[in-house]
Amino acid sequence: MKDDLLNRALNGDELAISKVLTNIEYATEKGLSYLGELAKLSGKAHTVGITGIPGAGKSTLISDLIESYTASGHRVGVIMIDPSSPISMGSFMGNRIRMQDKTLLKNVFIRSIASRGHLGGFSSEAIMLTEALDGLGYDRIIVETVGAGQTDTDVMSITHSVVVLVIPGTGDEIQALKAGIMEIGDVYAINKADKPEAEAVYDAVKFAIDSGEMIFRDEWKPRILKVSALRKTGIDELVNTLEEHAEYLRQRGLFEQRIKNRRTKMVELLLRRRLYDVTSKIIENNSEEINELVREGYINELLTKLYHEVKEKL
Ligand SMILES: Nc1nc2c(ncn2[C@@H]2O[C@H](COP(=O)(O)OP(=O)(O)OP(=O)(O)O)[C@@H](O)[C@H]2O)c(=O)[nH]1
Ligand SMILES: [Mg+2]
Known part of the structure; x- marks a missing residue:
């Protein structure tokens, strides 16, 4: 009801x-x-993950995307996972939008969350918010994460398209390639293309993609684009490429499939969260007895007893 x-x-x-x-x-x-x-x-929104090292320009790029999407009549939801400065960044984006058009804000929702995954993995919050924003009619949903191993892989499991932001001057392009961060993008956006060094980064990423050593998700060959989030160049091309990727997924039934995967993951995380809470409580309440039984060597019996208590509490 x-x-x-x-x-x-x-x-x-x-x-x-x-x-x-x-x-x-x-x-x-x-x-x-x-x-x-x-x-x-829900089930209509195109969800886009944006990842890249701190300072890559993710938030700046997202504000460009918000501008472009809302200009063509979309409603945009943004979820920032573990932003380095949640409040200032949120209001920074808000201010950029406000400066352009007050009514735009009505079609934009921005929220930041901590990636306090209950089991060290992905937070159920991000998935629940994605599902909810989709149901509320936000038809473009952007998830920002700082490129850090597991979170990135997890972002893939909830979004349709992943944009990896790469910047010049960090000297770690090759490291990034080796670390596998380069394997997750559907689109590689070489940001800060206003800097001349961007050219070399573009070549390095292009070489990696063309090398044939990368595994392409769903046989989609990742695209490489040069953008400048700050100067707002290359944004239209990025938006068009994302639309193209969404269409590619739709035609293969993968758009729907990703949503199903997201929902399965959501229920899994909610279930784990509930189990985790009950387990923690039972362990806390039985700590004396646990110690005693372990000392006496009754580990198997102890586990059976605790297991039954967990089952009863669920
Ligand atoms: N020269 C140049 N600077 C840029 C560009 N895009 C972003 N920046 C600058 O890079 C800095 C970091 O940008 P953010 O958008 O905060 O980067 P972020 O990836 O969101 O950073 P975290 O949220 O801390 O991980 C800011 O000072 C931006 O102004 C660009 O295209 N060119
Ligand atoms: Mg940011």
Whole structure:
């Protein structure tokens, strides 16, 4: 059953949207029921992951994308995972948009979250928010993550298209290649192309892609583009390439498949989260007995007993 707050959120009330999403983020009982209602409406948004080392220009690029998407009538949701400076960056983007057109803000929702994955992995919050924003009618959803191993691989599991931002002057292009960060992009955007050194980075990435040693996801050959997020050059081309990738996925039934994968992952993470909470509580409550039984060598018996307690609590 839809309640008043959810109805208002679905009608575009910004405050209601924010409250609904907060409930979902914290997985409250209400939040999970909102999520259920929104999941019935979701499945339309094109989701884009943007990754790259700190300072690569992810946030700057995202504000360009917001501008371009909203100009063509889209509603844009942005989720920033572990931003280095969440508040200033959020308001930085807000200000950039505000400067251009106040009404744009109505079609944009930006939220930052910490990647406090309960089991060290990806946070269930990011997936839940993606599902919810999709259901609320945001048809372009952007997820920003700092390129750091596991998070990147996880971003792939929830987004349709991954943009890896590479910048000149870091001297670690080859390192990045070796570390596998280069293997995850559907699009490689060489940012800060206003700097002459960008040319060499472009060549290095192109060489890597053409080398034949990379595994292409879904047989899509990754594209390389030069952009300058700051000067807003190459943005149209990036947007067009992303549309092309979305279309490529649609034609192969992969657009829908990615959404299914995302939902499976979401339920897995929610289940793990619940198990984790119950397990932690039981361990805490039994710590005395646990120590005693371990000392006496009853490890197997102890596990069976705790397992039953977990089962009872679920
Ligand atoms: N010269 C130049 N500078 C840029 C460009 N894009 C971004 N920058 C600058 O690079 C710095 C970092 O940009 P951000 O957008 O904050 O980078 P980020 O990747 O979001 O950084 P974190 O969120 O800290 O990981 C800022 O000072 C930007 O102004 C560009 O195209 N050219
Ligand atoms: Mg940023």
